[in-house]
Amino acid sequence: MLSVVILGTGNLAKHLFTAITETDGAQVVQVVGRNRDRLKWFSEKTAISNDFSSVVEADVYLIAVKDDAITEVSQALSHKEGVVAHTSGAVSLTAIAAERKGVFYPLQTFTEGKKLDFKSIPLCIEGSSPEDTLVLQKLANGLSDNVQQIDSDQRKKLHLAAVFVNNFTNHLFGVGEEICLENQLSFDLLKPLIKETAEKVQSMSPKMAQTGPARRGDQKSMQEHLKLLKNKNQIALYTLCSEAIENAYEKEL
Amino acid sequence: MLSVVILGTGNLAKHLFTAITETDGAQVVQVVGRNRDRLKWFSEKTAISNDFSSVVEADVYLIAVKDDAITEVSQALSHKEGVVAHTSGAVSLTAIAAERKGVFYPLQTFTEGKKLDFKSIPLCIEGSSPEDTLVLQKLANGLSDNVQQIDSDQRKKLHLAAVFVNNFTNHLFGVGEEICLENQLSFDLLKPLIKETAEKVQSMSPKMAQTGPARRGDQKSMQEHLKLLKNKNQIALYTLCSEAIENAYEKEL
Ligand SMILES: NC(=O)c1ccc[n+]([C@@H]2O[C@H](COP(=O)([O-])OP(=O)(O)OC[C@H]3O[C@@H](n4cnc5c(N)ncnc54)[C@H](OP(=O)(O)O)[C@@H]3O)[C@@H](O)[C@H]2O)c1
Ligand SMILES: NC(=O)c1ccc[n+]([C@@H]2O[C@H](COP(=O)([O-])OP(=O)(O)OC[C@H]3O[C@@H](n4cnc5c(N)ncnc54)[C@H](OP(=O)(O)O)[C@@H]3O)[C@@H](O)[C@H]2O)c1
Numbered sequence: 001m002l003s004v005v006i007l008g009t010g011n012l013a014k015h016l017f018t019a020i021t022e023t024d025g026a027q028v029v030q031v032v033g034r035n036r037d038r039l040k041w042f043s044e045k046t047a048i049s050n051d052f053s054s055v056v057e058a059d060v061y062l063i064a065v066k067d068d069a070i071t072e073v074s075q076a077l078s079h080k081e082g083v084v085a086h087t088s089g090a091v092s093l094t095a096i097a098a099e100r101k102g103v104f105y106p107l108q109t110f111t112e113g114k115k116l117d118f119k120s121i122p123l124c125i126e127g128s129s130p131e132d133t134l135v136l137q138k139l140a141n142g143l144s145d146n147v148q149q150i151d152s153d154q155r156k157k158l159h160l161a162a163v164f165v166n167n168f169t170n171h172l173f174g175v176g177e178e179i180c181l182e183n184q185l186s187f188d189l190l191k192p193l194i195k196e197t198a199e200k201v202q203s204m205s206p207k208m209a210q211t212g213p214a215r216r217g218d219q220k221s222m223q224e225h226l227k228l229l230k231n232k233n234q235i236a237l238y239t240l241c242s243e244a245i246e247n248a249y250e251k252e253l
Numbered sequence: 254m255l256s257v258v259i260l261g262t263g264n265l266a267k268h269l270f271t272a273i274t275e276t277d278g279a280q281v282v283q284v285v286g287r288n289r290d291r292l293k294w295f296s297e298k299t300a301i302s303n304d305f306s307s308v309v310e311a312d313v314y315l316i317a318v319k320d321d322a323i324t325e326v327s328q329a330l331s332h333k334e335g336v337v338a339h340t341s342g343a344v345s346l347t348a349i350a351a352e353r354k355g356v357f358y359p360l361q362t363f364t365e366g367k368k369l370d371f372k373s374i375p376l377c378i379e380g381s382s383p384e385d386t387l388v389l390q391k392l393a394n395g396l397s398d399n400v401q402q403i404d405s406d407q408r409k410k411l412h413l414a415a416v417f418v419n420n421f422t423n424h425l426f427g428v429g430e431e432i433c434l435e436n437q438l439s440f441d442l443l444k445p446l447i448k449e450t451a452e453k454v455q456s457m458s459p460k461m462a463q464t465g466p467a468r469r470g471d472q473k474s475m476q477e478h479l480k481l482l483k484n485k486n487q488i489a490l491y492t493l494c495s496e497a498i499e500n501a502y503e504k505e506l
Contacts, residue, residue: 067474090474107442109449109464111457116449122442148442157436158443160478165429165443166450167465168494169422173451174459174501176418183410189360189375189401190411190418191455196362196369197419198426198451202444204364206427211362212420221320221343225413233497240493241421244486248427 002026002139005055005082007073008064009033009042012087015110016062017042019118025142030056033065052076060139062087062104063096071095083132085125089159092152093126101128102136105155106144109166118143124150124158175234207248214245255279255392258308258335260326261317262286262295265340268363269315270295272371278395283309286318305329313392315340315357316349324348336385338378342412345405346379354381355389358408359397362419371396377403377411428487460501467498 004026006013013031020026031042032049039048047056053076055061063086065073070086074096077084085102086095093101103126108116123140125147127133133149140147150158173194177187200209213221222242229235257279259266266284273279284295285302292301300309306329308314316339318326323339327349330337338355339348346354356379361369376393378400380386386402393400403411426447430440453462466474475495482488 090477108446109453111453111462114453120445122445124442146445150438154436154438156477157432157481158438160481161429161432161438161443162446163465163478164425164432164490165447167463167467167498168490169425169447169450170454170459170462170464171494171498171501172417172422172425173454174463176414177459179410179414179417183407185403185407185411185414187458189377190414192373192375192399193361193415194418194422194451194454197422198447200362200364200367201423201426201447205440206423206430209364209423210420210427211423212416214420224343224409225416228410228413233500236493237417237421237497240489241424244490245420245424247486248424 002060002135002142003029003058003082004060004062004139005030005032005058006062006064007032007052007055007077009035009038010064010066011110011112012106013064014041014112015116015118016064016087016106017046018115019143020139021045023142026060026139029058055080058082059135060085060102060104061098067091071097074098083127083135085127085136089124089155089162092156093128094152100132102126102132103152103155104136104140105150105159107158107162119145122146122148124148124155126151126155172237175237178231178234210245210249212245214242215249217246217249255313255388255395256282256311256335257313257315257392258283258285258311259315259317260285260305260308260330262288262291263317263319264363264365265359266317267294267365268369268371269317269340269359270298271368272396273392274298276395279313279392282311308333311335312388313338313355313357314351320344324350327351336380336388338380338389342377342408342415345409346381347405353385355379355385356405356408357389357393358403358412360411360415372398375399375401377401377408379404379408425490428490431484431487463498463502465498467495468502470499470502 028046030047059082061084067088078098083100083102084098085104089105105124107122123144125136180187281299283300312335314337320341331351336353336355337351338357342358358377360375376397378389433440
């Protein structure tokens with residue numbers, strides 16, 4: 001049985017805690033965080049502490065604090081014998097100030113209070129030695145059916161790709177909502193389309209799934225759309241996305 | 254029982270045919286199209302014709318041809334007594350050259366060969382008179398639990414919003430795929446994230462769901478991401494989307 005200490009009490013810390021608690025092969029022996037209010041949530045189910053100098057011994061330390069604070073928090077663990085891993089897509093393995101370092105990055109967007117099936121979440125792991133990787137692999141295998149060994153360089157690219165498909169996509173959903181609200185239309189009307197757009201690329205390359213005026217090179221429809229838009233940001237986004245799509249398919253038109 | 258003629262044999266024509274065939278209140282009495290190969294698919298289940306001057310009598314004519322051809326095809330129906338409706342989000346009611354006009358627009362992205370649950374698809378209808386609207390409403394109610402009366406102006410705005418949340422979003426998925434492939438990473442890694450990004454806004458406003466470097470105003474992460482990008486279109490998209498997100502949340506930073 002692997003023993004795990006979680007550092008941090010935020011969104012991911014809660015999701016990790018729940019997922020680890022539900023597996024057989026590992027248990028959370030302590031949660032350490034600076035936020036007393038949020039520590040309470042964990043206190044019924046495991047030991048808690050808000051003192052980073054009194055962290056107990058464990059096989060794995062999962063640092064789930066905000067990216068900027070990873071190095072600082074890892075310093076409190078520099079003399080531990082277990083593997084000290086952060087959970088960030090954007091931060092290097094080397095940010096950790098401990099002998100046995102690792103990364104334990106779940107490639108997913110977590111929402112406070114919304115449970116997800118951890119089994120299908122890609123867990124990207126990296127260790128500073130084969131032994132460290134093995135320990136993280138063991139923990140990861142208990143949580144997910146999709147464990148990938150990915151080094152810091154590749155993980156950063158993956159995180160960048162995630163920004164496009166998650167953060168920027170979500171912004172486009174927001175533009176869709178804006179246009180609806182400006183025209184007394186319910187955003188609910190777009191929800192089935194949003195779901196199916198994401199569903200489609202689960203089994204088809206986005207390149208194959210691309211449709212719309214820009215894909216068809218339909219200048220008339222694009223001009224009409226631009227006339228309907230008032231907001232400068234929306235116009236710039238419409239123009240750039242359309243151009244990008246036209247460029248991508250130029251040869252085929 | 255409403256009788257329906259479908260004009261066109263493309264992607265939407267097939268989906269409409271299947272959905273109408275499965276309801277009790279309506280039946281497809283004929284499918285008319287210029288494409289003999291594609292007409293064959295319908296020929297076992299209903300009457301077919303490739304002659305637009307031999308369209309039979311029906312309560313509703315659904316024109317599911319490409320947007321530019323709607324007016325032309327409707328001319329062949331100008332003396333019919335039934336309601337002649339097109340199925341496009343972008344085209345006005347007035348494009349139809351018939352006495353009894355209508356629009357029957359399913360707000361969804363259809364994929365050839367991939368069956369969808371029509372019940373949850375928003376069906377946006379419009380008729381040139383209350384009686385025409387009523388006929389379309391009756392047909393629509395048999396197909397979907399989400400029937401909306403929406404006029405041509407509002408429908409165009411809705412279609413524009415759909416371009417953002419469907420076409421542009423899909424392009425971002427494509428950029429994510431590109432970044433993966435350029436770095437020997439499987440696009441499969443991003444799929445659960447893509448699904449959850451769409452899932453999240455089913456119950457939460459995109460404004461609330463927004464995360465990422467631009468949302469946090471994290472200039473350092475954004476600079477690092479830009480350094481990783483080589484492709485001009487990707488850089489332009491990254492910059493513009495980040496700016497748009499920063500602008501949207503400026504007041505809160
Ligand atoms: N959320 C996701 O969807 C997701 C997905 C994959 C990876 N991650 C990674 O998970 C990590 C945590 O993210 P999150 O979303 O859980 O963030 P979050 O909900 O904002 O929580 C951040 C946590 O960090 C703590 N913290 C911040 N600065 C600290 C410091 N100087 N010392 C000690 N603790 C500090 C916060 O404590 P206070 O409450 O006192 O501020 C809080 O417990 C990040 O590395 C992130 O990249 C997140
Ligand atoms: N696909 C969707 O997801 C979707 C969603 C909502 C609404 N719609 C609307 O549905 C309508 C059809 O779209 P689709 O996706 O089904 O397109 P599609 O698969 O490309 O099919 C287009 C159909 O139009 C026919 N056609 C084109 N020009 C014609 C002409 N001059 N005379 C007669 N027939 C002609 C084509 O015949 P050939 O095979 O001979 O070219 C084909 O049967 C459009 O108004 C579109 O806006 C589509």
